[in-house]
Amino acid sequence: QKEVEQNSGPLSVPEGAIASLNCTYSDRVSQSFFWYRQYSGKSPELIMSIYSNGDKEDGRFTAQLNKASQYVSLLIRDSQPSDSATYLCAVHTGTASKLTFGTGTRLQVTL
Amino acid sequence: GAGVSQTPSNKVTEKGKYVELRCDPISGHTALYWYRQSLGQGPEFLIYFQGTGAADDSGLPNDRFFAVRPEGSVSTLKIQRTERGDSAVYLCASSLTGQETQYFGPGTRLLVL
Numbered sequence: 217q218k219e220v221e222q223n224s225g226p227l228s229v230p231e232g233a234i235a236s237l238n239c240t241y242s243d244r245v246s247q248s249f250f251w252y253r254q255y256s257g258k259s260p261e262l263i264m265s266i267y268s269n270g271d272k273e274d275g276r277f278t279a280q281l282n283k284a285s286q287y288v289s290l291l292i293r294d295s296q297p298s299d300s301a302t303y304l305c306a307v308h309t310g311t312a313s314k315l316t317f318g319t320g321t322r323l324q325v326t327l
Numbered sequence: 328g329a330g331v332s333q334t335p336s337n338k339v340t341e342k343g344k345y346v347e348l349r350c351d352p353i354s355g356h357t358a359l360y361w362y363r364q365s366l367g368q369g370p371e372f373l374i375y376f377q378g379t380g381a382a383d384d385s386g387l388p389n390d391r392f393f394a395v396r397p398e399g400s401v402s403t404l405k406i407q408r409t410e411r412g413d414s415a416v417y418l419c420a421s422s423l424t425g426q427e428t429q430y431f432g433p434g435t436r437l438l439v440l
Binding site: 220224248250252258259260261262265304306308312313314315316317318319320 | 358360362367368369370371372375377382383386418422425426428429430431432433434
């Protein structure tokens, strides 16, 4: 079992719709969770971080964390073509400083 | 201020050659990380520096890979006897003290022919 799992996609949503990206992780002591956006040929760019159960909203983005289910998600409201990218879920586990990444979900926002 | 910078942006080398990749973290960040990303995969951890010392080198794939950060700022990732399988994007990231958000540089795309 991979430590951090994501559906590779592509996830295709029409412009203006809500995109829902999901991530599960295996290590129960994971403490910090991050969503990075990566455009093709570019490096990862932080979108959201979340540390406690519940929802965290920032503009059109909402991160949701459920530690009991070992599940973290990212919702993108009013999706725009510029949101088309790969979204990487990353986890800080225990005292380790390194991030463990999923393989990423490719999002396509269609006109 | 300036973000994380990496040089070169692209490196083409021949199998068996030695390469050095450089990372300049955000000023004041004590934590520095190296990751490697292959096509279609997420970044994979290689090594983490806290100050000048390697606090976690568990991700280095073998002894051909080595990294240094002698003055606690700039870091160099060194790869000896390169193999075609080393071809990837090498990403550097930094964070303030080691438990916060990591900010990534633009990466070095390494191609071993």
